[in-house]
Amino acid sequence: MERRVIVTGGAGFIGSHLVERLLSEGHQVTAIDNLSTGRIENLAGLDGLGKLNFVRADVTDESTVRRFFEGVDWIFHLAALADIVPSMQHPLNYHRCNVDGTVNVVEAARLGGVKRLIYAASSSCYGIPDMYPTPETAAIRPQYPYALTKFLGEQIVMHWGQVYKLPVVSLRLFNVYGPRSRTSGTYGAVFGVFLAQKIAGKPFTVVGDGTQTRDFTYVTDVADAFVKAAQSEVSHEVFNIGSGATYSVNRLVELLGGDVVYVPKRPGEPDCTFADASRARKILGWHPQYSFEEGVEAMLQHIDYWRSAPVWDPDSISEATRDWFNYLGTSTG
Numbered sequence: 001m002e003r004r005v006i007v008t009g010g011a012g013f014i015g016s017h018l019v020e021r022l023l024s025e026g027h028q029v030t031a032i033d034n035l036s037t038g039r040i041e042n043l044a045g046l047d048g049l050g051k052l053n054f055v056r057a058d059v060t061d062e063s064t065v066r067r068f069f070e071g072v073d074w075i076f077h078l079a080a081l082a083d084i085v086p087s088m089q090h091p092l093n094y095h096r097c098n099v100d101g102t103v104n105v106v107e108a109a110r111l112g113g114v115k116r117l118i119y120a121a122s123s124s125c126y127g128i129p130d131m132y133p134t135p136e137t138a139a140i141r142p143q144y145p146y147a148l149t150k151f152l153g154e155q156i157v158m159h160w161g162q163v164y165k166l167p168v169v170s171l172r173l174f175n176v177y178g179p180r181s182r183t184s185g186t187y188g189a190v191f192g193v194f195l196a197q198k199i200a201g202k203p204f205t206v207v208g209d210g211t212q213t214r215d216f217t218y219v220t221d222v223a224d225a226f227v228k229a230a231q232s233e234v235s236h237e238v239f240n241i242g243s244g245a246t247y248s249v250n251r252l253v254e255l256l257g258g259d260v261v262y263v264p265k266r267p268g269e270p271d272c273t274f275a276d277a278s279r280a281r282k283i284l285g286w287h288p289q290y291s292f293e294e295g296v297e298a299m300l301q302h303i304d305y306w307r308s309a310p311v312w313d314p315d316s317i318s319e320a321t322r323d324w325f326n327y328l329g330t331s332t333g
Contacts (some may be wrong), residue, residue: 007078019080058101059079085320169232
């Protein structure tokens with residue numbers, strides 16, 4: 001069945017993969033993005049897959065958002081400011097986008113009679129967990145404003161679901177990677193950093209000793225989780241979305257191949273992220289398809305995407321993360 005769908009943040013990393021998936025299934029998709037971090041190039045060629053409408057707009061603009069929500073079947077709310085250090089430096093910007101922007105989206109969804117709203121939450125809400133794999137019932141301990149604002153956004157979504165009977169689902173995403181992953185931001189996602197370094201023939205800047213592990217989850221598996229959540233009859237539920245395993249940064253370096261240089265471990269970061277995604281498997285019928293090794297190989301096949309990405313080194317990382325250590329630690333090491 002063809003559905004009218006909105007993807008906020010649709011020109012972003014995850015958003016563009018979700019748009020591609022929805023178009024391939026015959027849906028009519030409107031991608032809303034202000035292009036502050038999203039890239040219009042991420043949507044290049046996707047209009048050939050089906051009915052795609054791109055709107056350059058900001059979710060903090062209430063009147064603009066409401067214009068597009070009437071009669072929409074599904075809304076996937078992915079628009080957000082990401083990155084840790086900028087959230088410490090400009091917390092009000094993060095609140096406006098990730099909290100106020102989410103209020104605008106859920107209220108527009110309510111007034112427009114939207115049938116389903118799926119929210120992209122963040123596993124960063126768990127902070128440094130007590131339990132691995134980490135279930136949805138784990139304590140919420142955001143360590144920095146980005147994590148806090150994404151969790152507040154989730155609370156808003158759940159509240160609108162409770163009070164206004166808006167059918168909502170929140171997906172807490174763990175360490176998403178894949179083609180089109182972000183190349184911007186203050187010491188951005190590890191894959192973008194490492195692939196730009198590989199292209200430039202520079203050593204990989206490994207944080208700490210590289211034994212820390214992450215639940216790296218491939219982006220098309222994440223897009224599949226969003227679609228399954230929208231297709232389900234489940235409402236007012238929160239699900240972890242993770243690969244079902246956790247992998248060390250040293251293993252990533254081994255798969256990419258190259259020299260290594262070490263930079264100081266950062267305060268407030270967990271030594272491990274590892275999702276207990278059993279509820280998503282049982283209730284949504286979602287199962288990740290990509291192994292870590294397959295995902296890394298797919299990244300290498302698209303390595304040219306990162307040719308224009310910034311190339312970090314220990315000095316530039318030290319400067320870029322200075323505020324991180326100032327706010328959460330005792331020194332820059």
